[in-house]
Amino acid sequence: MGTLVQGLATLRALRSCWAAFRGSSRGIFGYQAALATTAAVIAGYLATAPLGVGAVWVTIGLGAAALLAERGRITLGPTTEVSISLLPTVFAAAVLGPLPGMIVAASSYLGDFPPLLRGGQRAYVYRAGAPYLRWGIYTSIRAIYGAAAGGAAVVGASLFVSDTGSAVAATAAATIVAEPLDLLFAALTFHVRGGRGRDIISASGPVVVAAMPFYAPVVAVLALAYEQVSPWTLPLFLVPALAAQRVFALYQGQRRLVADFANLNERLEAANLSFATALVATLDARDRYTAGHSAAVAIYARDIARRMGLSDEQQHLAHLCGLVHDIGKIGLSAGLLEKPGALTLDERREMQRHSEIGERILSNVDTYVEIASIVRHHHERIDGEGYPDGISGDEIPLLSRIISVADAYNAMTSDRPYRDAMPSRVARVRLAQAVETQFDTAAVAAFEAILASSSEDYRLARSHEFSLDSQDVKSYDLLLAPSPNVRPAISA
Ligand SMILES: [Fe+2]
Numbered sequence: 001m002g003t004l005v006q007g008l009a010t011l012r013a014l015r016s017c018w019a020a021f022r023g024s025s026r027g028i029f030g031y032q033a034a035l036a037t038t039a040a041v042i043a044g045y046l047a048t049a050p051l052g053v054g055a056v057w058v059t060i061g062l063g064a065a066a067l068l069a070e071r072g073r074i075t076l077g078p079t080t081e082v083s084i085s086l087l088p089t090v091f092a093a094a095v096l097g098p099l100p101g102m103i104v105a106a107s108s109y110l111g112d113f114p115p116l117l118r119g120g121q122r123a124y125v126y127r128a129g130a131p132y133l134r135w136g137i138y139t140s141i142r143a144i145y146g147a148a149a150g151g152a153a154v155v156g157a158s159l160f161v162s163d164t165g166s167a168v169a170a171t172a173a174a175t176i177v178a179e180p181l182d183l184l185f186a187a188l189t190f191h192v193r194g195g196r197g198r199d200i201i202s203a204s205g206p207v208v209v210a211a212m213p214f215y216a217p218v219v220a221v222l223a224l225a226y227e228q229v230s231p232w233t234l235p236l237f238l239v240p241a242l243a244a245q246r247v248f249a250l251y252q253g254q255r256r257l258v259a260d261f262a263n264l265n266e267r268l269e270a271a272n273l274s275f276a277t278a279l280v281a282t283l284d285a286r287d288r289y290t291a292g293h294s295a296a297v298a299i300y301a302r303d304i305a306r307r308m309g310l311s312d313e314q315q316h317l318a319h320l321c322g323l324v325h326d327i328g329k330i331g332l333s334a335g336l337l338e339k340p341g342a343l344t345l346d347e348r349r350e351m352q353r354h355s356e357i358g359e360r361i362l363s364n365v366d367t368y369v370e371i372a373s374i375v376r377h378h379h380e381r382i383d384g385e386g387y388p389d390g391i392s393g394d395e396i397p398l399l400s401r402i403i404s405v406a407d408a409y410n411a412m413t414s415d416r417p418y419r420d421a422m423p424s425r426v427a428r429v430r431l432a433q434a435v436e437t438q439f440d441t442a443a444v445a446a447f448e449a450i451l452a453s454s455s456e457d458y459r460l461a462r463s464h465e466f467s468l469d470s471q472d473v474k475s476y477d478l479l480l481a482p483s484p485n486v487r488p489a490i491s492a
């Protein structure tokens with residue numbers, strides 16, 4: 001009983017020591033020292049058995065292949081990277097023995113020696129802190145598992161008499177030891193650094209298990225070819241394998257670039273919309289009569305575009321153009337917007353300048369060039385009697401024709417300084433009467449179909465979706481279709 005109590009107390013003391021050790025810099029240095037010492041002792045022991053000259057050259061070649069493979073590793077996810085560097089390691093361990101296995105495994109991490117790192121990797125390692133410590137830990141780990149795989153291969157090979165049986169057993173044993181040992185050490189390192197080692201095992205365990213049936217037969221065939229056909233079969237396999245990995249890495253890099261561009265596009269779209277809503281809010285603040293008009297035109301224009309079967313991108317554009325179509329009114333002289341009663345001829349002319357002023361404001365924004373043109377033409381008429389350019393029919397951009405219908409309808413159904421709002425029914429008749437003179441027939445037909453099946457709140461732009469606040473970037477994300485191509489937002 002006394003012994004049990006003593007044992008438990010010792011266990012508890014060890015656990016509290018370990019808890020203090022974990023995550024501390026002292027602990028990590030101690031861990032690195034223990035790994036390096038273990039690797040040095042193993043290397044010292046193995047070095048007593050001399051390698052043949054042939055084996056030295058093959059070991060150097062395999063070490064170089066492992067280094068190249070590791071340098072060109074492929075990133076599969078934020079925490080997952082793969083390379084074929086284990087292939088030369090397992091081969092060296094299975095065919096040449098524990099010391100070559102150890103040397104090749106350690107060489108694979110030579111390219112990660114901090115001064116040799118490139119670009120992003122270098123920045124990452126230096127930012128994470130203690131780059132040499134990290135390098136020392138992983139090089140020692142590789143040296144240890146390379147030697148262990150070689151030891152396992154010796155034991156495996158000794159179980160069979162035939163050359164083929166020995167080669168297969170040696171590679172199987174080396175694979176079974178190297179892969180899981182690599183993973184266990186990675187988990188242990190993470191644990192010592194204060195993380196949950198279990199997370200590493202559950203994240204990478206399936207990849208390791210899936211890779212083992214691939215490595216073992218490939219290395220077994222290579223080993224048999226090396227021993228029974230010619231040592232030159234090795235470079236014949238490794239060179240294309242490294243090239244294939246390189247090509248795949250380049251492909252991955254390109255895909256990442258495409259994803260980054262798509263991400264950038266989305267951020268630009270979001271920035272565009274924030275900019276547009278900020279401009280419209282400025283206009284609303286100045287003109288209380290037209291407050292809410294832009295937001296209503298945006299929703300109507302978007303819905304007409306959808307009803308007409310336009311693409312998601314065009315619907316998006318219609319919405320954005322609706323929001324900013326009257327932005328040029330910001331540039332009109334003080335008092336004109338606020339003037340009660342009818343405008344004089346000169347005042348009307350000045351008011352008409354808002355579409356050109358709007359174009360000028362918007363064309364200063366790089367990605368708004370197309371929007372600027374649509375805004376310029378939102379008061380053109382199908383018969384060519386509109387302004388500012390008097391263009392007609394299909395010369396008028398389709399989205400300008402759509403905005404024109406939405407704009408006129410909302411203006412008619414809202415109160416103005418000089419008149420009360422018209423009922424929706426009357427406004428719709430007016431739209432229908434002006435088809436082919438003022439308005440585009442298809443746009444009016446699409447709008448009529450929408451209004452015929454809508455609620456009164458929608459017809460009078462009173463529902464919640466018409467408020468400018470509800471048309472923020474967040475709600476807009478839902479509308480954005482994933483962009484299949486790399487291109488600048490909107491203006492493409
Ligand atoms: Fe306008």
Ligand SMILES: [Fe+2]
Binds near residue numbers: 297325
């Ligand atoms: Fe308008």
